[in-house]
Amino acid sequence: MSSGQQVLPLQTPIPAGRARRPRWHFRLQGSDTAWAIAFVVPYTAVFVAFVAYPVVFGLWMGSRPTLYALLFSEPRYIDTLVNTMLFVCIGVNVKMFLAFVVSGFFMQRRWWVRALLVVFLLPWALPALSVFLSIHYMLVSQWGLLDSLWSAVTGADGPLFLVSRGMAMAANILAYIWKWLPFWTLIFLSARMAIPKEIYEAAAIDGATSIQQTVHVTFPLMANVYLVATLLSTLWTFGDFPTVHFVSSGAPARTTEVLATYGFREAFVFGHPELGAAAMMSALPLVIPIVILLMRRLHRTGVQL
Amino acid sequence: MTGRPANEPAMSRVVAAARNARRRHRRRLAGGIAGAALGVVLLIWTLLPVYNMVLIALNDEGDEFTGSLWPQDPSFGSFRAVWTQDHWYLENFWHQFGNSIILGVATMVLTVMIGSLASFAIGRMRLRRGQLIGDAALLTYMLPTAILIIPFVHIMHVYGLSDSLWAVISAYVAFATPYAVLILHQYGKLLPMELDECAKIDGASPVQIYLCIYLPLMTPALVAVGVYALLLAWNDYLYQFMLLSSTRNMTVAAAIDQFFDSDEAPWNYMMAVALVYSLPPIAIYFALRRFTSFDRVHT
Numbered sequence: 001m002s003s004g005q006q007v008l009p010l011q012t013p014i015p016a017g018r019a020r021r022p023r024w025h026f027r028l029q030g031s032d033t034a035w036a037i038a039f040v041v042p043y044t045a046v047f048v049a050f051v052a053y054p055v056v057f058g059l060w061m062g063s064r065p066t067l068y069a070l071l072f073s074e075p076r077y078i079d080t081l082v083n084t085m086l087f088v089c090i091g092v093n094v095k096m097f098l099a100f101v102v103s104g105f106f107m108q109r110r111w112w113v114r115a116l117l118v119v120f121l122l123p124w125a126l127p128a129l130s131v132f133l134s135i136h137y138m139l140v141s142q143w144g145l146l147d148s149l150w151s152a153v154t155g156a157d158g159p160l161f162l163v164s165r166g167m168a169m170a171a172n173i174l175a176y177i178w179k180w181l182p183f184w185t186l187i188f189l190s191a192r193m194a195i196p197k198e199i200y201e202a203a204a205i206d207g208a209t210s211i212q213q214t215v216h217v218t219f220p221l222m223a224n225v226y227l228v229a230t231l232l233s234t235l236w237t238f239g240d241f242p243t244v245h246f247v248s249s250g251a252p253a254r255t256t257e258v259l260a261t262y263g264f265r266e267a268f269v270f271g272h273p274e275l276g277a278a279a280m281m282s283a284l285p286l287v288i289p290i291v292i293l294l295m296r297r298l299h300r301t302g303v304q305l
Numbered sequence: 306m307t308g309r310p311a312n313e314p315a316m317s318r319v320v321a322a323a324r325n326a327r328r329r330h331r332r333r334l335a336g337g338i339a340g341a342a343l344g345v346v347l348l349i350w351t352l353l354p355v356y357n358m359v360l361i362a363l364n365d366e367g368d369e370f371t372g373s374l375w376p377q378d379p380s381f382g383s384f385r386a387v388w389t390q391d392h393w394y395l396e397n398f399w400h401q402f403g404n405s406i407i408l409g410v411a412t413m414v415l416t417v418m419i420g421s422l423a424s425f426a427i428g429r430m431r432l433r434r435g436q437l438i439g440d441a442a443l444l445t446y447m448l449p450t451a452i453l454i455i456p457f458v459h460i461m462h463v464y465g466l467s468d469s470l471w472a473v474i475s476a477y478v479a480f481a482t483p484y485a486v487l488i489l490h491q492y493g494k495l496l497p498m499e500l501d502e503c504a505k506i507d508g509a510s511p512v513q514i515y516l517c518i519y520l521p522l523m524t525p526a527l528v529a530v531g532v533y534a535l536l537l538a539w540n541d542y543l544y545q546f547m548l549l550s551s552t553r554n555m556t557v558a559a560a561i562d563q564f565f566d567s568d569e570a571p572w573n574y575m576m577a578v579a580l581v582y583s584l585p586p587i588a589i590y591f592a593l594r595r596f597t598s599f600d601r602v603h604t
Binding site: 032033035036037039040042043044046047049050051053054055057058061102105108112113116118119120121122123125126127128129130131133134135137138144145148149152178182232235236237238239240241242245259260263264267268273276277280281283287291294295298 | 340343344347348350351352353354355356357358360361373374418419420422423425426427430432435438440441443444445447448449450451452453454455456457458459460464475476478479482486510511512515536539540541542543547558561572575576579580582583586587589590594
């Protein structure tokens, strides 16, 4: 079983692979071509006006080299870079690993597991705004739920979460995992369901324990989906604004900001839009290699999202 | 002739089997307990922030909490205040809620229209170099959209759309159509091409094929894409907050930030608003849970 070439669609009913279909027997001609072009005009117009133009404009805004010299002379910016790396690397990887484990748990066919799945997916349906405000309140108030729980268990006053940089960063990452774990669990759940049962039966007959089955059957078969999901989630997490904006709000003293909130604050709170654009564009050296890797991966393996 | 000697190993086999069964049983029991423990942990982990929202919203005095784990003296005063807009901050709540609905529905309709037209042209009509559109869609889909907010604000000034719902709608349509094109393109591959060819032989125009064959057969995928667009518009915060500035044009998501910044933070109203604002996506989620296709809708 060559795991590298295994094509596992994330979406079970849609067959993967890039099989060529027979072409439209009557090649596009005359008025049909005109119609086809007319059909893609709205999409192209939206793309040019609201994606390509902003991208180019943003690159132009952040194109002066002096901006980057200014950014790198700012210790806050260096902190922000470190935070972004921590947030993305720890957040995405822990979340993906947990999603893999939890999706295995949800493969059970018991009624209470199925009922739990419905509840478990709630964070994904709830607006980020609502839940992150709630989490912020749990952390910031001395009467927050976490403090109440803490004192109910230990009898002492709870810790002040948003006073230490480490705790505030950990809170951001945990809130991020809370919000996005359900979605990726669902993705892995459908990937697990696409694995034929016979493979597990064969492994069980050969005497493989359930841990061995996970390591030698499930994981190789899901490696592709796992990698694509991780890369995609990494890209999205670079642009994750609401988590940090609401949960820690950069507290204490702007030491827990990530690039998205830092650029936002420079541009709209302190009134340096070009510096803000430069800060956000400075994520590109990290983003572009991942985009290229992911594009190649998607074209080669046909994993679909 | 009882065959006793032959029975001896059989007996020990039975004993061994019983021992194995007991061990298996014990292992299954341990597995069951571990599973139940994991279930309880997941349940608490998931519901803690939600419970916190309810707890604060049920408190009558905005900023004085006793720090208890249960709602002491629960009251629906804050929900009533939201319903009757009985607070300086809540004055425009239902108007803003309406704006949120307009925003979501407009994003949904435009995304489905533009996305289905584009995917019909590249997937069914096989427009030459249509793959370029697919690649553009994939690239946009990967883009972390928050990093575009700064140029976006400036561009909306150029387009004369500042403080207009249309600015936000066009941003969300631009971010949602790529996913629509990708999904509809994939789903469209499941429909036999012969359908289109038959219609063409019978003299149907591309518009007729699109309206009478493509759209009806694509309904499940169109629903999934529409819900995706609706939830994207409902759940995003940054673009609404930055592109809408006047109270009358604001959506609920944009307006909540005023609360966040004000000195007198009436947290119970805020949480009541947050809960009310969470109801539509939850309703959609429960309504569509039965359709497996919804499992794949991203937000």
